[in-house]
Amino acid sequence: xxxxxxxxxxxKGLGAKRRGRVSVSSGHFGAAQLVAExxxxxxxxxxxxxxxxxxxxxxxLVPLKEQTLSRLExxxxxxxxxxxxHIEPMQVAAMLLERTLVDITEEDAGEIVESATNENRxxx
Amino acid sequence: xxxxxxxxxxxxxxLLVVLFIPSVERDGFTEIDQDDWVDEALDLFGRxxxxxxxxxxxxGVWRDDENAGRLVRDNPVVLHSYMEPEAIESPENQALLxxxxxxxxxxxxxxxxxxxIADEYLAIxxxxxx
Numbered sequence: 001x002x003x004x005x006x007x008x009x010x011x012k013g014l015g016a017k018r019r020g021r022v023s024v025s026s027g028h029f030g031a032a033q034l035v036a037e038x039x040x041x042x043x044x045x046x047x048x049x050x051x052x053x054x055x056x057x058x059x060x061l062v063p064l065k066e067q068t069l070s071r072l073e074x075x076x077x078x079x080x081x082x083x084x085x086h087i088e089p090m091q092v093a094a095m096l097l098e099r100t101l102v103d104i105t106e107e108d109a110g111e112i113v114e115s116a117t118n119e120n121r122x123x124x
Numbered sequence: 125x126x127x128x129x130x131x132x133x134x135x136x137x138x139l140l141v142v143l144f145i146p147s148v149e150r151d152g153f154t155e156i157d158q159d160d161w162v163d164e165a166l167d168l169f170g171r172x173x174x175x176x177x178x179x180x181x182x183x184g185v186w187r188d189d190e191n192a193g194r195l196v197r198d199n200p201v202v203l204h205s206y207m208e209p210e211a212i213e214s215p216e217n218q219a220l221l222x223x224x225x226x227x228x229x230x231x232x233x234x235x236x237x238x239x240x241i242a243d244e245y246l247a248i249x250x251x252x253x254x
Contacts, residue, residue, distance in 0.1 A: 005139065005213060006213070006240055007244050010212055014218050014221060014248060015250060016239065018244060018245075019245040022243060026140070026216065028179050031182075031204060036182075037202055038245060050209070
């Protein structure tokens with residue numbers, strides 16, 4: 001069983017910023033594998049600035065409700081203020097989307113789409 | 125030999141903290157005294173968290189696309205330390221570990237110092253003394 005700790009509190013105590021989750025396993029091979037993952041995903045651009053995730057190569061135009069964008073802007077603003085991480089609203093959206101996709105089942109995704117479609121259908 | 129204390133110890137020390145000790149400065153080619161920093165880190169983790177293992181460095185390279193595709197070689201040493209969750213939750217221990225990381229970042233001219241705690245990659249980028 002993995003230990004549960006308050007990672008926000010620990011990050012604050014260390015003066016560190018949270019970058020993202022990684023797969024960690026024990027032993028020499030686990031250590032080498034982790035180096036490869038960290039170097040590939042979180043390398044710091046020369047000249048400083050926020051680490052980028054180089055796997056973010058695809059761009060799509062996603063239509064959003066105005067309140068959704070406002071919520072993302074507020075989240076990005078709060079994150080920047082409280083954690084001193086500069087982040088754009090759509091970067092927040094991409095991270096939330098990637099995190100959700102890891103956990104969600106096909107069935108749950110289908111139910112969400114069906115429910116949203118019904119909500120948006122004009123009443124007869 | 126009584127197996128109970130060992131299994132209980134294994135259960136308690138179930139949180140893995142990883143520290144990356146760089147081999148070069150942030151320019152990608154100026155080497156640092158990596159062995160000295162590994163020894164210092166081992167001393168700190170031994171004293172504060174009860175122990176650690178530094179793994180032999182793996183050779184790494186990555187292409188810096190923001191700098192004309194220059195190849196940057198960094199061969200960090202990875203230090204693993206298993207500990208009780210309470211050990212890293214202690215503000216005193218966090219202060220000691222944070223101070224060490226900031227000093228290493230400052231003295232070796234890093235862009236960031238990386239740690240993994242509970243499967244989360246944490247980066248320290250502000251190396252000002254507190």
